Amino acid sequence: MTTPIVELRETHVVHRARSGTLLSRDRVYALTGANLSIAPGETIGVVGESGCGKSTLAKTLVGVQRPTSGTVSFQGHDLWTMNPAARRTAIGTRTGMIFQDPSTALNRRLSIRQILRDPLDVHKRGSARERDSRVRELMDLVGLPKVLADGLPGQLSGGQRQRVAIARALALEPDLVVADEPTSALDVSVRAQILNLLLDLKERLGLALVFVSHDIQTVRRMSDRVVTMYLGRIVEESPAAEILDRARHPYTRALFSATPGLLDPIDPIPLVGPVPSATHPPSGCPFRTRCWKADEVCATAMPNPEPAGPAHTFRCHHPVGEGQSTHELVTQAAATAPPSREHP
Numbered sequence: 077m078t079t080p081i082v083e084l085r086e087t088h089v090v091h092r093a094r095s096g097t098l099l100s101r102d103r104v105y106a107l108t109g110a111n112l113s114i115a116p117g118e119t120i121g122v123v124g125e126s127g128c129g130k131s132t133l134a135k136t137l138v139g140v141q142r143p144t145s146g147t148v149s150f151q152g153h154d155l156w157t158m159n160p161a162a163r164r165t166a167i168g169t170r171t172g173m174i175f176q177d178p179s180t181a182l183n184r185r186l187s188i189r190q191i192l193r194d195p196l197d198v199h200k201r202g203s204a205r206e207r208d209s210r211v212r213e214l215m216d217l218v219g220l221p222k223v224l225a226d227g228l229p230g231q232l233s234g235g236q237r238q239r240v241a242i243a244r245a246l247a248l249e250p251d252l253v254v255a256d257e258p259t260s261a262l263d264v265s266v267r268a269q270i271l272n273l274l275l276d277l278k279e280r281l282g283l284a285l286v287f288v289s290h291d292i293q294t295v296r297r298m299s300d301r302v303v304t305m306y307l308g309r310i311v312e313e314s315p316a317a318e319i320l321d322r323a324r325h326p327y328t329r330a331l332f333s334a335t336p337g338l339l340d341p342i343d344p345i346p347l348v349g350p351v352p353s354a355t356h357p358p359s360g361c362p363f364r365t366r367c368w369k370a371d372e373v374c375a376t377a378m379p380n381p382e383p384a385g386p387a388h389t390f391r392c393h394h395p396v397g398e399g400q401s402t403h404e405l406v407t408q409a410a411a412t413a414p415p416s417r418e419h420p
């Protein structure tokens with residue numbers, strides 16, 4: 077079996093609540109008990125509503141976020157027990173991260189050439205001449221004309237800036253790249269170009285890619301496997317090809333049913349109320365306060381992961397039946413009395 081590029085085992089990230097005072101005991105459970113393994117060259121899409129922990133998961137995978145407990149193994153080595161110099165090298169050279177907004181992610185005082193040389197200089201890659209040649213190669217790779225090398229980020233279009241950010245993330249030939257909403261700050265007209273560039277680079281360079289997005293259509297198109305998150309928990313992992321009609325978690329089905337244009341025109345599966353606070357998550361299954369299938373069992377314990385096929389697991393006490401259509405679920409949910417909102 078190949079060693080995963082990165083593997084999370086029972087990984088938790090807990091923050092102090094932003095609105096709290098220094099003495100506040102409020103905690104945000106941003107990532108809870110995450111188990112996830114990413115193989116070399118694999119593309120994982122991460123979906124879920126705002127605040128469910130997608131970015132926290134992504135940052136934890138590339139070592140930008142230190143977990144509160146649990147492990148992050150990078151190429152078989154525990155990232156947070158290795159010595160700090162080895163960790164900095166692993167994070168700095170083997171992983172790359174592409175952020176949502178290239179305008180803020182790039183230093184606006186540095187030229188494109190300096191931005192792309194920086195990681196090569198920091199990690200002392202090759203001679204000065206080799207670094208210059210790598211900068212030219214990187215610009216080529218992401219389709220940036222060489223004449224832009226001496227320009228500043230502010231002189232570039234949004235799409236060109238994101239190409240610079242992608243080139244910078246690839247400068248040291250990482251094995252794993254995380255793209256966190258890489259197109260949401262861009263004009264609609266250039267989004268497809270950037271996505272196609274990422275897909276093309278991933279194929280050519282054999283990268284593992286973690287792709288976080290609210291755009292469920294795109295996640296499905298880009299990914300081999302899709303991870304559904306709800307309130308800090310991974311509730312389902314499914315091959316992208318199965319996610320629409322064979323997902324077993326009621327939340328995955330509800331999320332996808334609410335995406336225009338994915339299924340035949342249907343009303344979305346109705347969910348009750350808002351997402352609960354990540355500071356006071358419900359006991360048991362976090363989705364139970366909005367789920368039409370929830371009963372008292374769901375309030376007692378978080379369900380264990382259940383296999384649903386190769387590379388497909390879900391965590392639910394009352395999963396959607398195999399082969400059950402989303403149309404049926406819409407009717408079922410509409411006819412079911414809302415669950416109790418009392419929690420924990």
Ligand SMILES: Nc1ncnc2c1ncn2[C@@H]1O[C@H](COP(=O)(O)OP(=O)(O)OP(=O)(O)O)[C@@H](O)[C@H]1O
Nearest residue numbers: 091092094104106125126127128129130131132354
């Ligand atoms: N540094 C922090 N301090 C306190 N709370 C934080 C911090 N970072 C994230 N959070 C909280 O952790 C939870 C998960 O945040 P995260 O950004 O991972 O979610 P997300 O799914 O990526 O959200 P979005 O889709 O809106 O970007 C949220 O409740 C968020 O407010």
